[in-house]
Amino acid sequence: MSNARTLANLVPDGLDDYEEGTWAPSIAGENAISSVTINTDAIYTKIGSAVRVTFEFSGSVTSGSEVLVDFTLPFLAHSTAYTDVGIAPFLVGSGANRFGVGSIFRGSAVNNKMYVYIASREVQTSGALTCRVTLTYKAV
Numbered sequence: 001m002s003n004a005r006t007l008a009n010l011v012p013d014g015l016d017d018y019e020e021g022t023w024a025p026s027i028a029g030e031n032a033i034s035s036v037t038i039n040t041d042a043i044y045t046k047i048g049s050a051v052r053v054t055f056e057f058s059g060s061v062t063s064g065s066e067v068l069v070d071f072t073l074p075f076l077a078h079s080t081a082y083t084d085v086g087i088a089p090f091l092v093g094s095g096a097n098r099f100g101v102g103s104i105f106r107g108s109a110v111n112n113k114m115y116v117y118i119a120s121r122e123v124q125t126s127g128a129l130t131c132r133v134t135l136t137y138k139a140v
Helices: none
Strands: 017-025 027-031 032-038 042-047 050-061 067-072 084-093 099-106 113-118 126-139
Touching: 027 032, 050 067, 050 113, 084 113, 099 126, 113 126
Parallel strands: none
Antiparallel strands: 017 042, 027 067, 032 050, 042 050, 050 126, 067 113, 084 099, 084 126, 099 113
């Protein structure tokens, strides 16, 4: 095929800087959620300076609460600005109002944390919350 392209042609340096693995995110702070635990392996993929992280956590929440949990990252981020946003789908308890979507943002006075934020309007029932975190950010 004359239009065939190889990965080496598309990415000049190839995948010389490719890494994937697991890390143990620490819970650096929490608001309006208790008994936070990490449920799955926290997985990262790093290609060059782009890092993608995924993991699942759970805890207990009260209806109408504004939830904020901050976790450590596997690699330092390129800046301390509030950037690099992601989504955090979650479910609480049972019933029609159990599903919602929170936000993830990265940034603080230090560059080794990410924050999961769930607005109070999204927490429509009380009980056990399970949340899936996915974030892509630029590392140092």
